[in-house]
Amino acid sequence: MEWEGSARVLDVSGLEAPEPMVRALAALRELPRGSWLVLQHRRVPIPLLAMLDEMGLRHRTRPGTATDVEVLIWHDGDPEP
Amino acid sequence: MKLVTLRIDALPPMRVPLRFYLTAPVFGMLAGSLLLVESDTALASRWMPAALALTHLLTLGVLAMVMVGSLFQVLPVLGGGSIPGTGRTAAVVHPLLTIGSGSLGYGLLTHSAGSLTLGAATLGVGLGGFAILVGTRVLRRQAGGDALFAIRLAALGMASTAALGLVLALGMAWPSLGIPFRLWTDAHALLGFGALTLLLVMGVSFQVVPMFHVAPPFGTRTTRVLSLGVFAGALGLAFGGELLDPRWPGAALGLASTAYALALLTRLHRRRRRRAEPLVRAWQLAATLLLVTIAVGTAHLSGVGDPRLQILLAALFGYGFALTVVLAMLGKIAAFLAFTHLQRQCLRAPEAIPLLPTMDDIVGSRAAWTQLGVHTLALVALCAAVLWPASAPLAGATMIADFAVCGRNMLGAALRYRRAERAIHETIAATGQRP
Amino acid sequence: MESLATFLSADHRDCDAALTRFEDAIRAGDPGAIQQTFDAFHRAMVRHFAREEDALFPTFEAATGNAHGPTAVMRMEHDQMRMVLAQLEAELARGETSRSLAHADTLMVLVQQHNMKEEQILYPMCDQVCGDAAELLARIRGIGED
Numbered sequence: 172m173e174w175e176g177s178a179r180v181l182d183v184s185g186l187e188a189p190e191p192m193v194r195a196l197a198a199l200r201e202l203p204r205g206s207w208l209v210l211q212h213r214r215v216p217i218p219l220l221a222m223l224d225e226m227g228l229r230h231r232t233r234p235g236t237a238t239d240v241e242v243l244i245w246h247d248g249d250p251e252p
Numbered sequence: 253m254k255l256v257t258l259r260i261d262a263l264p265p266m267r268v269p270l271r272f273y274l275t276a277p278v279f280g281m282l283a284g285s286l287l288l289v290e291s292d293t294a295l296a297s298r299w300m301p302a303a304l305a306l307t308h309l310l311t312l313g314v315l316a317m318v319m320v321g322s323l324f325q326v327l328p329v330l331g332g333g334s335i336p337g338t339g340r341t342a343a344v345v346h347p348l349l350t351i352g353s354g355s356l357g358y359g360l361l362t363h364s365a366g367s368l369t370l371g372a373a374t375l376g377v378g379l380g381g382f383a384i385l386v387g388t389r390v391l392r393r394q395a396g397g398d399a400l401f402a403i404r405l406a407a408l409g410m411a412s413t414a415a416l417g418l419v420l421a422l423g424m425a426w427p428s429l430g431i432p433f434r435l436w437t438d439a440h441a442l443l444g445f446g447a448l449t450l451l452l453v454m455g456v457s458f459q460v461v462p463m464f465h466v467a468p469p470f471g472t473r474t475t476r477v478l479s480l481g482v483f484a485g486a487l488g489l490a491f492g493g494e495l496l497d498p499r500w501p502g503a504a505l506g507l508a509s510t511a512y513a514l515a516l517l518t519r520l521h522r523r524r525r526r527r528a529e530p531l532v533r534a535w536q537l538a539a540t541l542l543l544v545t546i547a548v549g550t551a552h553l554s555g556v557g558d559p560r561l562q563i564l565l566a567a568l569f570g571y572g573f574a575l576t577v578v579l580a581m582l583g584k585i586a587a588f589l590a591f592t593h594l595q596r597q598c599l600r601a602p603e604a605i606p607l608l609p610t611m612d613d614i615v616g617s618r619a620a621w622t623q624l625g626v627h628t629l630a631l632v633a634l635c636a637a638v639l640w641p642a643s644a645p646l647a648g649a650t651m652i653a654d655f656a657v658c659g660r661n662m663l664g665a666a667l668r669y670r671r672a673e674r675a676i677h678e679t680i681a682a683t684g685q686r687p
Numbered sequence: 688m689e690s691l692a693t694f695l696s697a698d699h700r701d702c703d704a705a706l707t708r709f710e711d712a713i714r715a716g717d718p719g720a721i722q723q724t725f726d727a728f729h730r731a732m733v734r735h736f737a738r739e740e741d742a743l744f745p746t747f748e749a750a751t752g753n754a755h756g757p758t759a760v761m762r763m764e765h766d767q768m769r770m771v772l773a774q775l776e777a778e779l780a781r782g783e784t785s786r787s788l789a790h791a792d793t794l795m796v797l798v799q800q801h802n803m804k805e806e807q808i809l810y811p812m813c814d815q816v817c818g819d820a821a822e823l824l825a826r827i828r829g830i831g832e833d
Contacts, residue, residue, distance in 0.1 A: 526710075596767065611792060611796060
C-alpha cells in the first residue's frame with residue numbers, strides 16, 4: 172500500500188470479485204481519523220458505496236489517472252479531501 | 253359460458269409446472285456451491301458480491317421459479333381462472349426466468365455489466381410480464397375466495413419488485429445513471445419479501461390450510477385485514493423515506509404478520525384431520541419461523557446495529573418461512589398433477605386402473621419427510637453460519653443436500669409419471685385391438 | 688334464506704369430517720370402527736354426488752343451455768373420486784390399511800381441489816342463474832334424506 176500525504180492508495184483494479192471489496196474493507200478497518208483512502212478501481216463499485224453509507228463513511232468518486240475510477244473514502248465528520 | 257368452461261377445467265399439462273420444478277433444484281444446488289466456494293464472504297455482508305448472487309439464485313432461481321410454476325396449477329383452483337395460453341406462456345416465462353436468474357446471479361458475483369443487463373432485461377420481461385398478465389387477465393375478475401385478495405396484492409408486489417430490481421441491476425451496470433442504490437435496494441428487498449413472498453404464501457394458506465387439513469376457516473374479514481396490513485406495512489417501509497417514521501409501517505407489518513402466524517398456528521392446532529403429515533409440520537415450522545423473523549426484525553428496526561441481523565432476517569424469512577412451505581407444497585402439487593392426469597386417462601379405460609399409482613407412490617411421504625428434515629438442517633446450518641462464519645462451508649454442503657433431495661423427488665415424480673403413462677397407453681392400445 | 692352455496696358448502700364440510708373420522712379409525716386400528724366410518728363416509732359422498740348430479744347440475748344446465756360447460760368437468764371429477772373410492776373399498780376389503788390410507792390421502796386432495804372450484808365458481812353462479820332457488824334447495828335437501 173502506498174502513501175500519498177495523509178492518503179493511502181489502494182489499487183484493486185486487477186483483482187477479481189470479491190477481492191476488491193475484501194481488500195477495501197480490510198484497509199478501511201485501519202483507516203485513521205483525518206486521513207482518507209484512495210481506492211483505484213476499474214469501475215464504480217456501486218455495492219461497496221452502499222456499504223460505506225451504512226458504515227458511516229463518506230465517499231466521492233472521480234475519474235482516475237492510473238485506473239478508470241478512483242473512490243475517495245474518509246470518516247464522517249473529517250474534512251472532505 | 254365458454255369462458256366458464258375454460259376457467260373451471262384449467263388443469264395445466266404436467267410438463268408446465270414440472271419444467272419449473274426441475275429447474276429450481278439446479279439453482280438451489282448452484283447457490284449451495286457458491287456458499288461452499290465463497291464461504292468467507294457470502295454471508296459477511298449483504299453488499300458482498302457472493303451474498304448478492306446467493307440471494308438472487310435462491311429468491312429468483314428457486315422461490316420465484318417454483319411460485320410461478322405453481323401458480324399455473326393453483327390459480328384456477330383458487331378461483332382465479334387459468335393463466336392465458338398456459339403452455340405457451342410457460343414456454344416463454346420459464347426460459348426467461350432461467351436465463352435471467354443465471355445471468356443476474358453471475359452479474360452480481362462478477363459485477364459484469366453485460367450479465368447484469370441481460371439478467372435485468374430477461375427478468376423484467378419474464379417476471380414483470382408474468383405479474384402483469386396474472387394481475388390483469390386472471391385476478392381482475394370479482395370472483396374468487398379469500399386467497400385471491402392476497403394474491404392480487406402479491407401480483408402488485410411482484411410487478412414492483414421486478415421493476416425496482418430492473419432499475420437496480422441497470423444502476424449497478426451503468427453507474428452514471430446515479431440511482432440511490434442503497435435506498436432502493438432496501439425497498440426492493442422489503443417489497444420482494446413482504447409484498448410478494450409473504451402475501452403469496454398467506455393467500456395460498458388462507459384457502460389450502462382450512463380445506464386440506466379440515467381446519468377452521470380464517471374468515472374473509474381477517475384475511476383482508478391481514479393482507480392489507482402486510483401490504484401497507486411493506487409499502488410504507490419501502491417508500492416511506494423521510495416522510496414516515498419507519499416504526500409505524502414497521503409496526504403494521506409486524507402486527508399483521510404476527511397475527512397471521514398466530515392465526516395459522518391456531519388453525520393448524522384445531523384441524524380436524526389429525527394425520528401428522530409433512531405438509532402440516534412444514535406449515536407449523538413456517539409459522540414459527542415467521543414469528544422468529546418478526547422478533548429479529550423488531551430488534552433490527554429498534555436500532556440493534558449488528559449488520560449480521562439483516563442477513564439473519566433474509567435467511568430466516570427466505571430460506572426458513574418461504575422455502576419450507578414452498579418445498580413441501582411442491583411435492584404435493586407435483587404428485588397431485590401427475591396422479592390426476594394419469595387417472596383421467598384411465599377414466600376411458602377401466603382396465604388400466606390397476607396401473608394407476610397413488611399420490612404417495614409418486615412423491616412418497618417418506619420422501620417428503622426426508623425433504624423437511626434435510627431442509628430444517630440446512631436452515632439451522634445457514635443461520636449458524638451467519639453468526640459463526642467458520643461454519644459457512646457446512647451450510648453450503650447442507651444446502652446442496654437440501655436441493656439434491658428436492659431434485660431427486662421431482663425427477664422421481666417425472667420418471668414415475670412417464671412410466672405409468674406409457675404402461676397405461678400400452679394397456680389401452682392392447683385392449684383396444686381386441687374385438 | 689339459505690343459499691345453494693351455503694348449503695352445499697356445508698355438505699362438503701360434512702363429507703370432509705366423515706373422511707377424517709375414517710382416517711382416524713384406520714390409524715386407531717379398530718376393524719369395526721373402520722368399516723362403520725367408511726360406510727358413513729361413502730354414504731355422505733354418494734348423497735352429495737346425487738344432490739349435484741340429479742338436481743343441481745340439470746337445473747344449471749337447463750338455465751344456461753350448456754351441458755358441456757363446468758358441470759361436465761365437475762361430473763368427470765366426480766367419476767375420478769368414485770374411482771378412488773372403489774380402489775379404497777377394495778384395499779379395505781383386502782385388509783391393506785396402509786394402502787387404504789394412501790388412497791384416502793389421494794382422495795382428500797382430489798376432493799378439496801374439486802370443492803374449491805365448486806365453492807369459488809360454480810355454486811355462486813348457480814345461486815345467480817338457478818331461478819327458484821328455494822324449490823331447488825328443497826329438492827336437493829330431500830335427496831338421500833330418509
